[in-house]
Amino acid sequence: MHSVAILVLDDVVPFDMAAPMQAFDWARLPDGRAPYRVRMCAESSEVRTQGLTLRVEHGLEALETADTIIVPGRSEESGPPSGRVLAALREAADAGTRIASVCVGAFVLAEAGLLDGLRATTHWIAADELALRHPEVEVAPDVLYVDNGQILTSAGAAAGLDMCLHMIRRDLGSAVAAHTARMCVVPLEREGGQAQFIVHRQPPVPRGSDLEPLLEWLEDNLAGEVTLGAMAARSGMSERTLSRRFREQTGTTPLQWLLRARVRRAQYLLENGDHSIERIARQAGFGSPTAFRERFRRVVGTTPHAYRAAFLGRSAATAPHA
Template sequence: MHTVAILALDDVVPFDLAAPMQVFDWTRLPDGRSPYRVRLCAESPEVRTDGLVLRVDRGLDALEDADTIIVPGRSEENGPPSDGVLAALRQAAAAGTRIASVCVGAFVLAEAGLLDGLRATTHWMAAAELARRHPRIEVQPDVLYVDNGQILTSAGAAAGLDMCLHMIRRDLGSAVAAHAARMCVVPLEREGGQAQFIVHEHPPVPRGSDLEPVLEWIEDHLADEVTLGAMAARSGMSERTFSRRFREQTGTTPLQWLLRARVRRAQYLLENSDHTVERIAQQAGFGSPTAFRERFRRVVGTTPYAYRSAFHGKPAAPANRA
């Protein structure tokens, strides 16, 4: 039997804690047997969470013989996790234990050094902060979850459920995972694959950054051809210096920032206008409808037509199908 240890820290997010416990506990093999043993563990016997106090009867030693460890999200008001928690996670990782985080639980894995040199995700609102604090992590804010093999991270709480179903499918196959999804009344795979729907905010940049003028210029010229050389020249830096400083301050590259800015412009137009996909491709600077469809799907995880159908105030015309 595969043992799953859910690590509860003070101010743990209740849904982040409950979702993995439920999905693994409800998983059944075709003969009705339960393939997972779920354990809730913590550093101390009592864990505070959102006005509640949880009684936990297993300590950090429960991580030693776990096959999978799940670290739910938590409020950061209490500061970083203790040295004991970080040491237990490092020891488990060194032993080959599979370790996954839900939402901002990625910060705990990052503090333990388990995400260095890896791709990772977290809630989109915290992605820039994760990249700022831990520059050795390749933060991907626009996916539901990232599977590096031994180490996995997920975006928001619902994405944590997607990640758990993905692990069940890896362990036991699609049929068992599909049954677990039905028990939780969720789809095995959400439309959009592994991408979050990005909200209408500018890609993150620290306040008062010396990049703000060039970023404002980019936003004003999304419909034009914007090259790395043009961005660097606008900032008065060499391309190499501009790229390095840009990544240090935003956690991403200039061209990735530009792509996401264009996607955000396209999302706004898909939601708030009746413009054709062809016109939106031009307004957002994608060059051609084909390039627009391909890049939009790669970033958002669904087609422009499907996105408009889900978020537009009224049904999209069939002629706009992408």
């Protein structure tokens, strides 16, 4: 059984800690056995987090026998990790243990010197700070995770889950990783690890916004032909005023919002059915399959065909009706 130690420090971010716990706990071999044993460990028996105090059974000695160590992110107010923690991570790295970070947990690895000369990532909002503090690290702010072999880093909590699925696939193969992804209700990355699939959620709109009725109408009419003029008429605003309100309240334009809503609808249909690409193009409001493929790829970074295959954990060649 592969031992996974999640190293929790004071001010740990709960979501960053939960993502790897969920992934490795859900993993199952074809005969139903659990291939991973997950343990939380810390420098002290109690660890503070956002609104919670965690009681941790294992100390830093758990790192000595772990096959994989996960370092979750911490809040902005947290101080530097202790010398004992950094020394324990260095010793584990020297012993060949696989070590990975979630979100700003990359700062802990950098403090330990484990990222020197390596390419690494972290949450995009902290990428500049990581590069400033640790110029010896090649920071890649536009990827979900970086695998250097022994050392891995990921962006936010969701990207940490992507990274864990990647490690599971590396350890146990695509079938086990695909099953784990389905249990976690997330897509699995494409074979080869090059393309990541992100659900493009719309920016939140303040409750009570004058755009809410229009956005509800758009969601109900994605399959139809919707123009900026039609949106403006529906909302009782001029096109110029509507565009300004959209930028103020969603950070994007009306037509870009509509495109993302259609892509999101297409992602749902690709993930939850076996309709043809042509039918999904019509249902999501793209008109033609050609326009659908081009716009989907522009937003998601891969084709509808490959997206469906990766989510279902199959090769693109065998995806149904694609």
